[in-house]
Amino acid sequence: MSLWWLSLYIVEALCAFGVVLNAVLYLMHVMSYLYAKIHMNRxxxxxxxxxxxxxxxxxxxxxxxxxxxxxxxxxxxxxxxxxxxxxxxxxxxxxxxxxxxxxxxxxxxxxxxxxxxxxxxxxxxxxxxxxxxxxxxxxxxxxxxxxxxxxxxxxxxxxxxxxxxxxxxxxxVPYTAHRKGFSSAVEKIYFGTQHARVYINAHMAGIICMTGxxxxxxxxxxxxxxxxxxxxxxxxxxxxxxxxxxxxxxxxxxxxxxxxxxxxxxxSVRGFVKRMARWTKLRIAMVPFAVLLEPFSECFLAGLLLAMSLHHFLSWNMLVVFLYHVLGWFIADYMFFRALENGHLQISKRDFLVAWFIRETLTPYVIFSALWDPTITWQNSRYRLRCGGRAEEVPSIV
Structure with missing residues (x-):
């Protein structure tokens, strides 16, 4: 009986976490959009x-x-x-x-x-x-x-x-200039949606989040x-x-x-994945607890958690909730992207949709790659990170 109650409490806590998490994430969408409209490119x-x-x-x-x-x-x-x-x-x-x-x-x-x-x-x-x-x-x-x-x-x-x-x-705010090619669109959409959203919200909250x-x-x-x-x-x-x-x-x-x-x-898309994996390794070494929550800030995993939570509390259809969540997230990202572009989009809506979907699906692979090999390759050298962010160069093996 105690195990049954424990499992029930875990499910309740997880579903409550899903609702609160998504409320915070959508608030971040709103705040970053308003910040971009008011402060960026002015x-x-x-x-x-x-x-x-x-x-x-x-x-x-x-x-x-x-x-x-x-x-x-x-x-x-x-x-x-x-x-x-x-x-x-x-x-x-x-x-x-x-x-x-x-x-x-x-x-x-x-x-x-x-x-x-x-x-x-x-x-x-x-x-x-x-x-x-x-x-x-x-x-x-x-x-x-x-x-x-x-x-x-x-x-x-x-x-x-x-x-x-x-x-x-x-x-x-890290962003990209307009360049030709689909791989450029994938990179541009990452820096113009998820990365910029987190970057701007961290700045407004007084959290250290910067690139040099x-x-x-x-x-x-x-x-x-x-x-x-x-x-x-x-x-x-x-x-x-x-x-x-x-x-x-x-x-x-x-x-x-x-x-x-x-x-x-x-x-290239491959180069983008390697770069994102390197950045993930750095975050794991410097702020490991924040990295544990990072996958839940992405569209698909957050949507699955929200669908499960609303099904548990309100008996709503999980598939319908998930699809509406993805649609709402996509529209919010598109509006934010337009704000960062100052209203002058240089890629088509079709390219945005395809590149956005590919970028979202790459996230699990990026995180897995970072955990699989914790060493960092940068400028033809390899480094091992210690807890706290300190690094030591790994000697090359001839």
């Missing part, structure tokens, strides 16, 4: 009148991507009065050197230089690559932007405008809180720990109105 009048400071732009580069020159050139075209660009390249023989020189020659009036031979201070290759530029930059505000990011003319001005007295770091694709930082505060960029080289997810160190010391992180437009010329 240029307030005071933006052009704001007091501006000099900015050092640090660009970590390794190898040549088909869109690299286009991406680099966008930094020479930003609408900002005083800035310098420092290209950080580890190897002097890297072909990225020639691309940088070619772009610099087109814009001789913009202060720019190439620094090579990055300093190895830890296992994180990005931090190692940035150290030489970090040591010679001349402005207190520095902006780290990944090689695959293309910026809009107002992006830097908006970042600096968000850097108020209580803010020490400004980051951007486009990050503006106060150096004086940053050095005081972290001891310098080199001290973050023990982590693969150095961007998360940047924000955490600043937040632990009472500083705020702000979100830019302009997203970080990923514009890599190398993309």
């Amino acid at each position: 240029k307030p009048p005071e933006l052009m009148k704001a007091e501006l400071q000099g900015v050092s732009i640090l660009k970590p580069l390794k190898g040549v991507d088909p869109n690299l020159e286009e991406n680099l050139e966008s930094y020479f075209e930003v609408d900002y009065p005083e800035y310098e660009i420092i290209f950080c390249i580890q190897d002097e023989d890297d072909p990225a050197n020639e691309v940088c020189k070619r772009v610099m020659a087109k814009h001789p009036t913009i202060p720019a230089q190439i620094v090579g031979g990055g300093k190895k201070v830890g296992c994180n290759p990005k931090v190692n690559n940035l150290m030489q530029g970090y040591n010679i930059m001349k402005y207190n505000l520095f902006w780290i932007c990944d090689a695959g990011i293309r910026v809009l003319p107002m992006t830097l001005r908006d970042h600096v405008h968000k850097m108020t007295d209580k803010v020490a770091l400004v980051h951007a 694709m486009s990050t503006l930082i106060r150096r004086d505060v940053f050095d005081k809180c972290t001891g310098g960029l080199g001290n973050l080289s023990q982590y693969i997810a150095e961007d998360y720990f940047m924000a955490k160190c600043l937040s632990d010391n009472g500083w705020k992180c702000a979100l830019s109105s302009y997203p970080a437009l990923q514009n890599s010329g190398n993309y």
